[in-house]
Each structure stands twice: as C-alpha cells, then as structure tokens.
Amino acid sequence: MKILVINSGSSSIKLQLLEMKGETALASCLVERIGEEIGLCRCVFRKGSAAEQAIERRQAIANHREGMRLALSILTDAQQAVLVNHDELVAVGHRVVHGGEDFHQPCLIDDAVIQAIEAVAPLAPLHNPANLDGIRVAMELLPGLPQVAVFDTAFHQTMPPHAYHYALPRRLYLENRVRRYGFHGTSHQYVAGECARLMAKPLDETNLITAHLGNGSSMTAIEKGKSIDTTLGLTPLEGLIMGTRCGDIDPSIHAFLARVRGMDIAEIDAMLNKESGLKGICGLNDMRDIHAAVEQGDADAALALDMLTYRNRRYIGAYMAVLGRVDAIVFTAGIGENDAVVREKSLAGLENFGIVLDPEKNRGRQSGAREIGAAASKTRLWVIPTNEELAIARQTLALTGDGEKGGGGKSVD
Numbered sequence: 001m002k003i004l005v006i007n008s009g010s011s012s013i014k015l016q017l018l019e020m021k022g023e024t025a026l027a028s029c030l031v032e033r034i035g036e037e038i039g040l041c042r043c044v045f046r047k048g049s050a051a052e053q054a055i056e057r058r059q060a061i062a063n064h065r066e067g068m069r070l071a072l073s074i075l076t077d078a079q080q081a082v083l084v085n086h087d088e089l090v091a092v093g094h095r096v097v098h099g100g101e102d103f104h105q106p107c108l109i110d111d112a113v114i115q116a117i118e119a120v121a122p123l124a125p126l127h128n129p130a131n132l133d134g135i136r137v138a139m140e141l142l143p144g145l146p147q148v149a150v151f152d153t154a155f156h157q158t159m160p161p162h163a164y165h166y167a168l169p170r171r172l173y174l175e176n177r178v179r180r181y182g183f184h185g186t187s188h189q190y191v192a193g194e195c196a197r198l199m200a201k202p203l204d205e206t207n208l209i210t211a212h213l214g215n216g217s218s219m220t221a222i223e224k225g226k227s228i229d230t231t232l233g234l235t236p237l238e239g240l241i242m243g244t245r246c247g248d249i250d251p252s253i254h255a256f257l258a259r260v261r262g263m264d265i266a267e268i269d270a271m272l273n274k275e276s277g278l279k280g281i282c283g284l285n286d287m288r289d290i291h292a293a294v295e296q297g298d299a300d301a302a303l304a305l306d307m308l309t310y311r312n313r314r315y316i317g318a319y320m321a322v323l324g325r326v327d328a329i330v331f332t333a334g335i336g337e338n339d340a341v342v343r344e345k346s347l348a349g350l351e352n353f354g355i356v357l358d359p360e361k362n363r364g365r366q367s368g369a370r371e372i373g374a375a376a377s378k379t380r381l382w383v384i385p386t387n388e389e390l391a392i393a394r395q396t397l398a399l400t401g402d403g404e405k406g407g408g409g410k411s412v413d
C-alpha cells in the first residue's frame with residue numbers, strides 16, 4: 001500500500017514514498033534548481049534499519065515535468081527495489097498551500113478542484129501556481145491514479161468569525177475574501193492528534209496550544225481538537241517572528257515607509273517577507289547561527305532571540321486566555337523540536353499560570369516525542385516531531401478508500 005506525497009514549490013519539488021502498512025518512509029527525493037543551468041535531484045532510500053543510500057543526479061532540469069520524471073525514474077531504480085513500477089502506488093497526495101474558504105478537508109482532485117485552487121491563487125501567488133504545476137505533471141505522468149489535495153489552510157477553517165475577520169471595511173471580505181486563513185494546518189493537526197494519543201485522551205476533549213516553530217512559524221489554539229485561532233493570517237506573514245518574516249507589525253509602517261523612504265508596495269512586501277524577522281534584526285535567520293553569535297557576545301543576535309521568545313510567550317498567554325483550560329502545549333518543527341533555549345525562554349515566568357518546565361527533560365538530547373514539563377505543571381508540555389508527509393499520506397489513503405484505486409473521493413467542500 002504505497003503512497004507518493006508531493007510538495008511542489010516554484011523551483012523545487014519534494015517527493016516522499018511511503019509504505020502505509022507500518023507507515024514507513026521508503027524514499028525521499030528533493031529536486032532543486034528547476035529552470036537553472038544545472039539542477040539537482042537527490043533521492044535518499046531507507047530500507048528497514050539498513051543504512052540510508054542516496055542517489056544524486058546533477059543535470060539541467062528545464063521544468064517541473066522533467067524534474068518529476070527524473071525523480072520518478074530514480075524512485076523506480078531496480079537496484080533499490082522500493083517501487084518496481086507505478087502500479088504499486090495506491091494514490092498521490094499533494095500539499096496545497098491555500099485552499100481559501102472552499103476547502104475544509106482534503107479532496108480528490110478533478111477539473112473542478114483544479115479550477116478552485118486556481119481561483120484562490122491570488123491569495124498565495126508564490127505557492128498555489130507551483131502546487132498546481134506539481135498536480136498537473138503528476139496527473140500526466142501517473143495517469144489513472146487518484147490524486148488528492150491536502151490544504152495547509154483546511155484545519156483552520158473551524159475558526160469562528162470573531163477570530164478570522166480583520167477589523168476592516170466589510171466589503172473587503174465580501175468582495176475579495178480578505179480574512180485570516182492560517183497555515184501549517186497539516187502540521188498543527190498532526191501533532192495535536194499525536195499529543196492526544198500520547199496523553200490517552202480523546203482528541204475531541206483536548207485543548208491544546210501547538211507551536212510550529214521553523215523557518216516559518218505559527219501557533220494555534222485548539223479547542224476540543226479543532227483550531228479556533230492561529231497566528232498566521234491572510235498570508236503567512238502575521239503573528240510570530242520568523243526567520244525572514246516580520247510577524248505582527250503596525251500596518252501603518254507601510255504608509256510611513258512609502259512617505260519617508262519612497263518605497264513602493266512591492267519593495268515593502270519583499271522586505272517584510274524576505275529581509276525581516278530574525279534576519280532583519282541581526283542579519284542571521286538560522287537559529288543555530290544565532291545561538292553561536294550570542295555566545296560570541298553579539299548583542300543584535302541576543303536581541304533577536306529575546307524578541308522571538310517574547311512574542312512566543314505573548315501568544316501563549318493570549319491563547320491561554322482564549323482557551324481557558326489548556327491540557328498541553330506542544331512544540332514542533334525545526335526550532336520547536338531542537339531548540340531547548342527557545343522553549344525555555346518562551347515558557348519562562350508562566351509558573352503562576354500552571355506552566356512549569358522541567359529544565360533537565362527540556363535539555364535532554366533524545367529525539368522523538370517527549371514530555372518536558374515538571375510533575376507540578378498543570379498544563380503538560382511536549383516536544384512532538386511533526387511529519388507532514390505522513391499526515392498527507394494518511395489523509396490521502398483515507399480518501400481513496402482503503403487503498404482501492406479510484407475509490408470514493410470527495411469534491412470541493
């Protein structure tokens with residue numbers, strides 16, 4: 001029962017092949033630098049407990065079609081024997097960044113779904129067209145297989161109107177669908193499910209704050225298993241301080257910069273997305289480099305760390321107020337899973353709210369899901385590795401009917 005998961009970006013494609021019996025990743029491929037002079041396709045094969053094996057090809061990769069074709073040819077490499085031919089695949093799951101208001105759950109892709117994804121592309125101009133490229137190429141190269149779209153926004157469609165509306169003239173919502181959507185939904189939903197399972201509590205009775213802290217970051221308030229608020233908004237710029245994105249700022253900064261520095265909207269938008277956040281504050285956007293700089297006495301790096309963790313703490317407080325009772329706080333993604341200092345500083349001083357970290361557990365070196373709260377902590381504290389590919393594969397399998405090809409899909413919801 002094999003599922004191929006595809007995450008197609010503007011100049012790269014990530015593919016993962018999973019065996020759903022036992023839920024293991026058999027191989028992962030990264031196709032990079034599509035359209036450049038020399039592209040790269042690297043596939044890593046994992047077979048049981050045997051050492052990983054990698055196959056790498058460097059060659060011109062003109063477009064997504066060529067990139068996907070190359071990756072599929074490596075995946076079906078006879079020597080690796082993880083995928084003898086495409087018929088072994090049950091379905092293909094695609095990550096789609098923006099589903100707008102139309103998609104509350106994954107759906108089987110047909111022409112109407114493609115049109116609906118196209119229709120919301122203005123809300124995610126960098127992502128949705130690239131996701132669609134991947135879908136179209138996969139449909140062409142793997143004909144007859146069910147293809148499923150799993151949306152980053154879908155999990156947050158349960159947010160109530162008072163959480164998702166902006167206080168802007170109503171016509172902007174009515175005419176242009178300007179509202180908060182939220183992203184990283186597949187990750188928040190996955191770690192929420194894992195956390196409830198680890199606590200042996202039904203998800204629909206569990207209140208959580210999930211913190212997905214990576215290059216892009218977001219926090220979600222989850223009530224009885226459902227997202228009721230999240231930090232990212234119309235686009236993935238709002239909320240927490242990220243690697244290169246600013247998070248919350250005074251929206252008047254746009255007008256001020258236009259007036260005082262003569263910047264136009266495109267310049268300001270690029271600056272807020274690519275030159276801000278940690279990078280804007282201290283010139284570095286990788287948290288590992290920031291810690292190294294702090295150790296060298298870099299005051300800007302220390303400020304960046306303080307600002308990021310202060311913003312995290314502010315949102316934890318806000319979501320505690322929103323939820324009333326919080327059973328657990330979950331940290332995930334690159335920083336959330338690996339950075340004990342960020343977790344400690346983000347939770348500092350919250351003892352009176354029933355949040356008490358166990359410093360030793362927090363700094364422990366083990367990987368995998370683990371509890372980091374002290375016995376006295378009323379709210380349990382967890383680190384849970386995210387696995388968006390597995391989450392997409394599970395949802396793809398669920399929609400394609402127990403692994404039977406062509407099984408009952410759903411249309412736009």
Ligand code: ADP
Nearest residue numbers: 213214215216285286287288333334335338339
């Ligand atoms: P993305 O949002 O691109 O999926 P990830 O979830 O992979 O990002 O997170 C990437 C970020 O995680 C890196 O930029 C880095 O800041 C951080 N990171 C990764 N490993 C560590 C580590 N061991 N310690 C601290 N930060 C880390």
